[in-house]
Amino acid sequence: MTVADASTRDHYPTRGNASELIERRDPTVWPGVDSGPASRAELAAHADRGFHSVEGLLSPAEVQAYWHELDRLTRDPEVRADERTVVEKSSDQVRSIFDVHKISGPLGELVRDPRVLDRARQILGSDVYVHQSRINYMPGFEGNGFYWHSDFETWHAEDGMPAPRAVSISIALTDNYPFNGGLMIIPGSHRRFISCAGETPQRNYRSSLKEQEVGVPSHDDITKLAYECGIEQFTGSAGSALWFDSNCLHGSGNNITPFPRSNIFVVFNSVHNTLVEPYAAVEPRPEFIAAHDFTPVTR
């Protein structure tokens, strides 16, 4: 194999004939940025388990301010009509607003906030840009869960993200209980890439944001990882944040409780890991789902 071969070879092949586990070749916490809000212990935990949480990242007053902003956005006719807004047909309620760091001033500030930006830089060891952002609102009683998946599998296959050098932050705007459809995550699963069976249909994103049909790991692979590593849940008060690696296997159950769930979700990608052509799809997904503006976020 020549050097050129090695540099262009896809280390994370997926959407082929079979589901299989492949050892991850890349670090989770990257060297390069020495200071920031994350402690050594937090970074070590993140590298080891693939995630770590920060209690009280936002103060109660800040949580309330973001609630007001969410409320304002969902009532704004222009936002409701925007293709980046997901409105549930049956109830006419806004479920998600994508690209929200561009649509909303306060959310734009949040991705530049040192508590957020500087920790992303520490984990990824470089300047970072926003690959995707959104704010989600799930009502009580009828919250649908999301089946097990690795975000990176989709971002690699459908967006052309070369390596798992991306990190997500989910900030809870409501209290997360163990029983209202919160995130379940398999610690250590980020160290294995689950190559998923199946070819990517055209415009897959239109249905896959609701329910994935390709990019779904096999029962055997999920079982192996869950029995080996266990399952943890992200619980905590409103204002808590979960940082998790792009290749963590995660999912969520449904929510029949009266307690709604709302969160802010931002994906930071390293500027050294910018998108190329999709690895397993005919065309890349739209900009508001997978940005091609690689401008680093600065304060």
Add this chain to the structure above:
Amino acid sequence: MTVADASTRDHYPTRGNASELIERRDPTVWPGVDSGPASRAELAAHADRGFHSVEGLLSPAEVQAYWHELDRLTRDPEVRADERTVVEKSSDQVRSIFDVHKISGPLGELVRDPRVLDRARQILGSDVYVHQSRINYMPGFEGNGFYWHSDFETWHAEDGMPAPRAVSISIALTDNYPFNGGLMIIPGSHRRFISCAGETPQRNYRSSLKEQEVGVPSHDDITKLAYECGIEQFTGSAGSALWFDSNCLHGSGNNITPFPRSNIFVVFNSVHNTLVEPYAAVEPRPEFIAAHDFTPVTR
């Protein structure tokens, strides 16, 4: 009102025009049986919250023995063909076996076991008989939950159970995590009867065992109780048991984890609370769902 009127009046009217909360008129823990395995504190908790749990009711060896029995039953062609066995069409797997205390010797022993029988007698303050029994098996990945309901509402409306003088025991044969579709219960909810809107269709039980369409409390009533009292989950190792009053508001989420769930479920009713004509249905449900053999269980 004459004495005769008072004695025949239905204190728990349901399946009418509207959902509403009615104060319970009956005790939860009844006087009459002074000794047994339940401590004073356990009985007080049961009266106050509507449930209490017993860790390690069954030893690990006993759990294994009941697993073997479940396995044997699900492979027995006669049991599979029995109308009391619920077989999932798509997978051909057994999901539930009703009347299991009559079908299986070991399960018949279990309802007579002093750890079980004597506690039921203590709670209900009298001799007791088995209103319903079953063993459930829910596989991982695709376990469907069950929406919020009070068992007594159905037993009253469709089986003709006069008062909430019945208690259920659920014995876990698998570990119950907070995330694999275990029972959620609203503490204190047993003190209010939720009268549910809607008329009972004929042979309602054929679909209602999978998903209830009548006997469903309103969002408003569930919200009121959940915000006032909170929600608790029954978690614990295989062999643990939950005792809960017939009028507790409970439900369960779905289970997308690889961890299956299996449990033994027995309903004891007081011999002073035997079935009459259904309060809100044309005909009573079949014997294997609601027994009319009121013979007290004895050792």
